Amino acid sequence: MSEMEKTPVLSAADQAAPAPKPKRPKAKSLLMIGEQTNTLFENARLAKERGEKVGWSASIFPQEIPETLGLNILYPENHAAGIAARHQADPFLQECEGPLGYSNDLCAYAKLNLAYAAVLNGESAVEFPDGGKMVKPDFLLLTNNICNQLTKWYENLARQMNIPVFFIDTCYNPCDYVTETRVRYVRSQIDQLITDLCAFTGKTWDEARFREVMEISQRNSYLWERANNLMDHKPAPIGGFELFNYMSAMVCNRGKKSTTAIMEQLNAEMEEHIRQGTSTFPVEEEYRVSWDGIACWPYLSHNLRTLKKYGINMVASSYGKAWAIEYDDLDGMARAYCFASTNGDNATTMLSRRLEALKKFDCEGTIYHVNRSCKVMDCQMMEIQRQLSEMAGVPFTSFDGDQADYRNYSEAQFETRIQGLVEVMKQNKEAKCNG
């Protein structure tokens, strides 16, 4: 039989159908992120095998400290987001709310992680979807700049696994600035934490290494913010949701050179798109919006599909930039970590940051994620919506969702709300065009 004969014969219908759209190759920066994430977990596993102590950390902890000490740290929030995004959360949520006795009301990142920890601890038998790559910790690093639930979550992990918590209480900021007394309190805790962590892990603090890590971290923060800022071009060089993919570099690897390489690559890719007048956003950018709140990880693709349908690109987010943390010494570090997350800041600060973003990125609307996991984000959101919309003259919509619990979302509601927002944005656009 000749080679020609082996070729399958296409039916008339097949021949009439358009050729399948070739899948866009992954950007190099994204491949680099994948490698970096694998390395993070692999290094932690190897460290554990060598008998070294491995830690788990809150996501806006001064990561430069364990990095200086050469410790391997994993991040439960980031890990939980990954599990949720891959639709693997269910057995963990069930385990947590069932045998472990936790309330459904709690943060889904916490519920997921507490159940995962119970498996690591031999108390539960849920099958790991990832081979248990989040290895069992020997200590915990905690800050409460994101929320107070983290404090309680880590209290429970500490008791569950009988391990110490190294805690920096960053204090909520009711003032428009971080008071000097907060800086002193936090700085003192940082000093104590370094001493205690060295004693616990047997590591030694090296000031020169710290300076080096701090510089890397500062460079990374700069590059991350720069990449975020490149979204001000029209059309934006990438689809805004893609930036969520790079957050692990800033959350888990902020003080590493590998992140510098990723961030430089990302900036270069975005600049190239700007030069070419192209974008990875798959359709024409009709509307530019900001996204308020954590990504709705379990439904990211549904969110994106719906937004794409109307040509809505998310060009600004209140969330990712929390990891662009700038400072140049330990006092500065104390101040920066108190002020990093808008969850820890008063409404005035929150409003001014959001207003600046709406203007800078020329947003035509805001989408608020009423994240059932996150009371600190939701409980003042309505007041923020009212004030921000009035200040910026930009409409908004909100939808019910969750950062990790797939049960708290309705596709129909999301679609209806976005449709409603589009109608208002369209009217505004037309009014603008008509003068």
Added chain:
Amino acid sequence: MADLAQDLARLQTASENPRAQLDYYLKQGKKVIGCFAPYTPEELVHASGMIPFGLWGGHTDLKLTKSYLPAFACSVMQANMELGLKGAYTGLSAVIIPAICDTLRCMTQNWRFGVTSIPMIPIVYPQNRTSPASVDYLISEYETVLTMLSTITGMMMNEKALCETIKIYNEHNRTMREFAVTANEHLDIITPQVRHAVFKSAFFFEKSEHTAILREIIEELKTRPVYDWPGKKVILTGIMCEPDQILDFFTENKIAVVGDDLAHESRQYRIDIPEMGGGGLKRLALQWNARYGCSLIHEIGKPRGAMLIRMCRDYGAAGVVSCMMKFCDPEEYDQPYYEVDLNKAGLPYVTIEIDQQNASYEQIRTRIQTFCEMI
């Protein structure tokens, strides 16, 4: 001789109608400061010559608050916001709000923009209390509160006044603890409702006045023979146990409350302000650092279970009723661990859901009945 029934009725009336109590002080020309649940530095208000007045929600129709809080904020904060927005707190010169949980962080801002007629004074308590720096930090928070209070009085508080206030508060703490112990010998008179009214009323009186009434109650009780309670005894744990209908179910089932770990009640009085060891502000900060067994204050080891077991033993309680404030995440994180500890100790417990805005409590009635049979 004071009349026990009259004294108890006075506290009961105050706890049922705080507004009348507020008006009573306002008519005297006093300035009154609203003190949000669960902890505020009341002593600073008192030492500044004003009346601290507890704001722990209450039963009310939730309408206006829906423009500020999602449905999954706890009912105490929903009610405080609603009452503030509808003007029920008119007359207060300010409110102090502790940003001690995620909902309360937001309440500082909701109040600030929603109830503009009553200024908001925030306080952020330190949670890393093993850090020596937490004391200086908390002193600075107190100083900020004082500065804001002085804009209301036009006067600065002085050290002598604070020292005097500390004595009054410590005396009140001791008296509340003594009342709780004495009450257990007179469970025929101090029913769960009466006990609750005594504790709740403390938030609506100037403390030396409350102490004076309490002293009379205690002395009166002591003149009576010890009553041998034939029913069952329990400990309550949680934020609060309201409204009174719930407490009626205990009475119906011949269950007495012989101790509590409620933020609304005994948690307030566990720890005195040190008599020595520095100026008044420092000693107040040291009291904060010594507080224990509260879900809203960070502690390592989840010690509540052991504490509840100890309380059951000390007061002869047969079990624990977990009064779970709906949507209170700090309490929800503690619950699995104290339940495990109680289980290990062979102590029965039951959870009842507390929602101040509930219209029907029949489910709770059934749970309490079943629990009564269990113990």
